[in-house]
Amino acid sequence: MTHLALSGISKHFGDFTAVRDFNLDVKKGEFVSFLGPSGCGKTTTLRMIAGFEIPSSGMISLEGADITDKAPNQRNVGMVFQSYALFPNMTVAQNIGFGLQVRKEKESAIKDRVKEMLSIIHMEDKANSFPYQLSGGQMQRVALARALAIRPEVLLLDEPLSALDAKIRVSLRAEIRSIQQKLGITAIYVTHDQEEALSLSDRIVVMNVGEMEQVGTPFEIYNFPTTRFVANFVGSLNTAEAEIVDPNKGTLIMDGARLESSGELKGRNKGDKIMIAIRPERLSFLSEGKKENVLDGKVENITFLGSVVRVDVTIGGRKFSMDTFNRPSLELPKIGETCKVTCSDKAVLILKE
Amino acid sequence: MSFLSRLRRFPFWGWFWLILGALYFILPLYATFAFSLSWDPADPFKAYERSFGDSRFWNSFLLSNILALATILASIILVVPTAYWIRLRLPQARRLVEFLTLMPFVVPAIILVFGMIRIYSTPFTIPFTDIVFMQPLTQFKAGTNILIVAGYMVLSMPYMYRSVDTGMRTVDIRTLTEAAQSLGASWFTIITRIILPNIRSALLSGALLTFAIVVGEVVLASFLGVNAFGPYLFLLGQHRAYEPAALSFVSFLLTWIAMGLIQLVTGGQGQAAGAH
Missing domain, CATH: 3.40.50.300 (P-loop containing nucleotide triphosphate hydrolases)
Incomplete structure (x- = not known):
């Protein structure tokens, strides 16, 4: 009550x-x-x-x-x-x-x-x-x-x-x-x-x-x-503009890269421009076997923040931050190297303006 | 540490100005005291004995004290809620009120008293009728006392208002009020239990200044025909030499005792210790 x-x-x-x-x-x-x-x-x-x-x-x-x-x-x-x-x-x-x-x-x-x-x-x-x-x-x-x-x-x-x-x-x-x-x-x-x-x-x-x-x-x-x-106000966030390719399947194009999102696209049409967001901790380096939401990037900077390591990656001319837990076995690419970054379709958030 | 380096660290100019300032205040007082003792070398306190033996001294002094207390009480009742409300709800009116409180510096007491006599020496009638609402205040003793207290309130307003306002500035009046309100307190409770105790030393300073003004005031009391201490001292000074000096010294002493009492009551600490 x-x-x-x-x-x-x-x-x-x-x-x-x-x-x-x-x-x-x-x-x-x-x-x-x-x-x-x-x-x-x-x-x-x-x-x-x-x-x-x-x-x-x-x-x-x-x-x-x-x-x-x-x-x-x-x-x-x-x-x-x-x-x-x-x-x-x-x-x-x-x-x-x-x-x-x-x-x-x-x-x-x-x-x-x-x-x-x-x-x-x-x-x-x-x-x-x-x-x-x-x-x-x-x-x-x-x-x-x-x-x-x-x-x-x-x-x-x-x-x-x-x-x-x-x-x-x-x-x-x-x-x-x-x-x-x-x-x-x-x-x-x-x-x-x-x-x-x-x-x-x-x-x-x-x-x-x-x-x-x-x-x-x-x-x-x-x-x-x-x-x-x-x-933007709650936590860190990567935001980018994307274009809807298939509103039913949640397929998007961001800077030429294909992305799948499980976010709500009802009422949107093919070709509509939308804002998407991905939390830094939801991005990771590509593991074997993964095919969806794979983005090509280049490592720009690596910052140690104690328990977390922040890696800044450029994807299609846009800077993305990526957080990963700091552990002794962690292997990171070097600054300037190319890499493949991925995330789940649930990590790709669709934002209202 | 050598003597020379100690000497260099000694704040010479600080002490110089302090001593000079102290002499400025103490020398006239000492001169007055010394003069009051010089009437009869065989009996140095003769001026004091004569003064204290005069019933007119006691009557006028007692009356002035009562008038001073009445003025302080009435001023607190008027000024504290006013200053509080202006700080809380009407900050835009602050400049106007500050200007009004400075008026006694601009308008001399003689003008004030003539204005009062002119207005309050005629009966008050209900407008457009001949029905007398109130007899002239100057025609009866209580009325005159009310008039003189009102006049003293005006004269002491700059000191009382500024003391209270400064006291309130050191306390976060708004938040304390809101905290008390959220706990269920009424306006009366807030003023009496939160505001007044937290501006205690400011109130005492204002009260002391008011007391000093009232006890030494001559113009209002003379023209309103009130046998207060000020006119008594003035008349005495015209006819006698030593007694006025003795009574002036006593007045100073009383003021100092009052200041000492303030220190004692406030424990020497600011009223807003711990206020945020």
């Missing part, structure tokens, strides 16, 4: 449209990420759910009740901010208990909940510390505990890890996911970091210039991007 529903949401600031016709149904306990570049409208959408912005049109409902025009303090929505937003005049325990005090809960209940939250974030020893005595990671954990203490219907996280260093970011994102799953809380997470979105989410909403580009599981978003923007 739908827990949070956004129906036809748009937001205009004067002549500027920040969000256009946003539709999304979120199930209870689901972790959904809004992923996109700066200015794509993801934070504005989150702020509309929180009640800090009122949609220009559309409706937001929570558990079936319309909350579109409700004040932020009447929505029971917890929020974690990029800048932590801990109250500097309060200790960690007071910060966590603030929402409960505002709700006039019993002192003993507040104490118990604060204790529980401190244990969840493993900061029992910091209950009496002030925010300025904590590290960035600790402050964000307190902010998370504070938002969770009120048992919100939805937890909103606005780029909560952006201000932290890489190592803490990785450990904290795992902690956020584990706490969210443990409490079974519905969460909406805003980020421009694809790795964060892919590793945390049940579903990802990829956004661009105020519109939803694609909604899907991390697996679908990464492996089957439907638009050129999504394909």
Whole structure:
């Protein structure tokens, strides 16, 4: 059943449209990420759910009740901010208990909940510390505990890890996911970091210039991007123009080379120009016996990236990147040598413009 | 380290300007204090004894303190929500409000008090009728006290507003407000439990400046006929030599005590420690 529903949401600031016709149904306990570049409208959408912005049109409902025009303090929505937003005049325990005090809960209940939250974030020893005595990671954990203490219907996280260093970011994102799953809380997470979105989410909403580009599981978003923007924004990608030879069989011609694709070509005709995309890791050097999707190339550059080796190959005047696992037995051609590169028909993605 | 290299590292000019600045402030104070003790060599504190023995001193000083407290309270009630709302929702109005708060520097207190007397010395009638809505404020004591507090609020506005505004600049008001709202807090809770405690030292600075202005103010009190400390000190200075010096020194001392209290209350730390 739908827990949070956004129906036809748009937001205009004067002549500027920040969000256009946003539709999304979120199930209870689901972790959904809004992923996109700066200015794509993801934070504005989150702020509309929180009640800090009122949609220009559309409706937001929570558990079936319309909350579109409700004040932020009447929505029971917890929020974690990029800048932590801990109250500097309060200790960690007071910060966590603030929402409960505002709700006039019993002192003993507040104490118990604060204790529980401190244990969840493993900061029992910091209950009496002030925010300025904590590290960035600790402050964000307190902010998370504070938002969770009120048992919100939805937890909103606005780029909560952006201000932290890489190592803490990785450990904290795992902690956020584990706490969210443990409490079974519905969460909406805003980020421009694809790795964060892919590793945390049940579903990802990829956004661009105020519109939803694609909604899907991390697996679908990464492996089957439907638009050129999504394909380029999530992971590395080789894109090229191709011409349809047989729309029924999925046969294409790219720079004179014949390619087979299992992608959707319904409604397309022979001779139509389309954009195709191939992930670098889906390309490999030719193994014996393979006949389809064999492309002649020339090795331009080889870069070692630790566990992966990236080989840049020119195919018909177009540069393609190819990733292969780095292992001691790996044999690679030399720079300048010719080679044969191949991929499966499933690896050749057909993109919508 | 040799003596010469130590000498070279000594911040001579820094200390020179610091001492010069300190002398500029301390010498007149010392001169006033020394003069106040010179009335009777046999009894150096005679000026103080005489001043403290005068009931008019205590009455005027007490009244000025009450007026100062009332002004501070009313200013906080007016200025804090105004500055907060401008920072949060009306940033485009900031320049206009800043300009308005500077008006007391442009319009002298004498003009302010004459304007007040002119407007508030006639009864208020309901427009187009002869029905008297309110008696002239200048005709009764409480009315005059309300007028003088309002006048003091105007005079202290530049200091109070700027102190509060600067205090708010050091705290991320918008995000803290949104965080509190998402936790269910009302506007009243946000202002009293989040905003005020986080601009505490800015408020105290503004309050101290307001206190100093009110206690030493002469023009408004004289023309509105309020027996405050300022006019008392002024009159005393016209007829006596040593007591005004003693009372000036006491005023300085009180200001310093107030500053010390601020340091004590704020623990010497910025109000926004840990704010992001």
